[in-house]
Amino acid sequence: xxxxxxxxxxxxxxxxxxxxxxxxxxxxxxxxxxxxxxxxxxxxxxxxxxxxxxxxxxxxxxxxxxxxxxxxxxxxxxxxxxxxxxxxxxxxxxxxxxxxxxxxxxxxxxxxxxxxxxxxxxxxxxxxxxxxx
Numbered sequence: 001x002x003x004x005x006x007x008x009x010x011x012x013x014x015x016x017x018x019x020x021x022x023x024x025x026x027x028x029x030x031x032x033x034x035x036x037x038x039x040x041x042x043x044x045x046x047x048x049x050x051x052x053x054x055x056x057x058x059x060x061x062x063x064x065x066x067x068x069x070x071x072x073x074x075x076x077x078x079x080x081x082x083x084x085x086x087x088x089x090x091x092x093x094x095x096x097x098x099x100x101x102x103x104x105x106x107x108x109x110x111x112x113x114x115x116x117x118x119x120x121x122x123x124x125x126x127x128x129x130x131x132x133x
Contacts, residue, residue: 003124003125003127004127004128004130005122005127005129005130006130007130007131010113010121010129010130011039013121013122014036014039014040014043014121015043017119017121019044019083019119021081021083021107021109022081023044023046023081023082023083023109024046024047024080024081024082025046025047025048025049025075025077025080025081025082025083026040026041026044026046026047026048026049026082026083026085027048027049027050027051027075027077027082027083027084027085027098027102028048028049028050028051028085029051029053029084029085029086029094029095029098030050030051030052030053030070032086032087032088033084033085033086033087034050035087035129035131036085036086036087036111036113037085040083040085040111044083047075049074049075049077051069051073051084051098051101051102052069052070052071053067053068053069053070053094053097053098053101054067054068054070066093066097067093067094067097067098069097069101073101073102077102077104077105078104078105079104079105079106080105080106081105081106081107081109082102082105082107082108082109083109083110083111083119084098084099084102084108084109084110084111085110085111085112086098086110086111086112086113086115086117087112087113087114087129088112088113088114088115088126088129089110089112089114089115089116089117089120090115090126092115092116095110095112095117113129114126114127
C-alpha cells in the first residue's frame with residue numbers, strides 16, 4: 001500500500017462530500033466500515049447498524065472463497081433508505097453480498113473511503129487508512 005493519507009486530509013473529504021438522498025439508517029460492513037460509518041453518523045445523525053460480513057483476514061488476504069455473514073442481521077432494514085458503508089471496495093464481492101442480504105430495503109446507496117461506490121472519497125491504488133494502528 002502506498003500514497004498514505006493523513007487523518008486531516010481524509011476528514012476533509014468526509015466534510016466535503018455531498019449526499020443527494022436522505023437516508024433512514026447507516027449500515028456499516030463490519031469491521032472495516034465501522035469507523036467511516038461513525039464519522040458519517042456524526043454528520044447525518046441517524047441510526048447506525050452493523051452488518052457482520054467477512055471475506056478477508058487482517059492482512060487483506062482472502063479468508064473464504066465468498067463473503068460470509070458472521071452473525072444474524074439484528075436490525076430492521078425493510079423499506080428503509082440505507083447508506084451502506086465500507087472502507088475499501090476492491091472486487092465489490094462483499095458489497096454485492098451485503099446488498100443481496102438487504103434486498104428488502106427501499107433503496108441502498110454505497111459509500112467507500114476508497115473504491116467504486118455511489119459515494120466515495122477516493123478511487124485509487126490502495127493506501128493505509130490513517131485510523132489503522
